[in-house]
Amino acid sequence: MYKRADIIYTYDGSYEGLLCCIYQSVTDKVIPADVTPESSLQMTLYPKKAIYTDFKIARKVEEGIRRKFSDDAYSLIELGYYTCHPYKERLIADFVRLAIEHGKKVVKMLTNDTVNELQTAVKALTREAHQLMGFVRFTVYNSAMAAIIEPKNFVLPLLREHFCDRYRNETFIIYDKTHGAALIYRFGRSQIIAVDEFLQPEAGENEVMYRSLWKLFYNTIAIQERENPKCRLQHMQKRYWKHLTEMSELAPACEKAGSLGIKLIK
Numbered sequence: 001m002y003k004r005a006d007i008i009y010t011y012d013g014s015y016e017g018l019l020c021c022i023y024q025s026v027t028d029k030v031i032p033a034d035v036t037p038e039s040s041l042q043m044t045l046y047p048k049k050a051i052y053t054d055f056k057i058a059r060k061v062e063e064g065i066r067r068k069f070s071d072d073a074y075s076l077i078e079l080g081y082y083t084c085h086p087y088k089e090r091l092i093a094d095f096v097r098l099a100i101e102h103g104k105k106v107v108k109m110l111t112n113d114t115v116n117e118l119q120t121a122v123k124a125l126t127r128e129a130h131q132l133m134g135f136v137r138f139t140v141y142n143s144a145m146a147a148i149i150e151p152k153n154f155v156l157p158l159l160r161e162h163f164c165d166r167y168r169n170e171t172f173i174i175y176d177k178t179h180g181a182a183l184i185y186r187f188g189r190s191q192i193i194a195v196d197e198f199l200q201p202e203a204g205e206n207e208v209m210y211r212s213l214w215k216l217f218y219n220t221i222a223i224q225e226r227e228n229p230k231c232r233l234q235h236m237q238k239r240y241w242k243h244l245t246e247m248s249e250l251a252p253a254c255e256k257a258g259s260l261g262i263k264l265i266k
Helices: 015-028 055-068 072-084 088-108 113-135 156-166 205-221 230-236 239-241
Strands: 004-011 030-037 048-050 139-141 146-151 169-175 181-186 189-199 261-264
Touching: 004 015, 015 030, 015 072, 015 088, 030 088, 055 072, 055 088, 072 088, 072 113, 088 113, 113 156, 113 239, 139 205, 146 181, 146 239, 156 169, 156 181, 156 189, 169 189
Parallel strands: 004 030, 004 048, 146 169
Antiparallel strands: 139 146, 169 181, 181 189, 189 261
């Protein structure tokens, strides 16, 4: 039987760190008041307990969830971590405790508030990732391609396989401005890294030409008589327009001059 405790678990913000928090909660049979990254901890009267990341424990938790519950339950937990839900850590910890109580059927308990809320958050994540697979626009800089996105959720892990497979012979960067991270692919290898600053490359002469051609194509195939702004907004929210070449007044060739540069967070 789990008991509620007036304590806050803090961790380093990594997925493995969150799994270690879950392990600590299950081991102590405690329901903490909150689970939060150390970097976003706000002033509180509750005592805090720092949970240190142990990769062996994290793998043990993963194997245990897959074995005792299901791969679907583990996938829901992992994807839940990438969502922008404000209390995702607490939500995931509650879900794990439900899984311990109800077993494999937990993923189908959609009438349960915790399961429903987690499923809804994950659905929003996967939907945003699916949309961005079609909305990402690259700028070609010499032999490399660069793109900027501003998603609500941390979608880079979900975009990774799609773009690495699609551009397997290219070098590219997708910079997530919202979360300060970038997906970098080069020579058949990819990694997601924290990025402190990203300078969008200056568009070259060929890039300017291709942007103009793309905008011309977009305007040419449009049927003015069938324009439906309300329907378009349902399929492409306005927050995506900022980085779409075809939606800009002018192909953004000269918005900002500069060279491609990245500063990693130390």
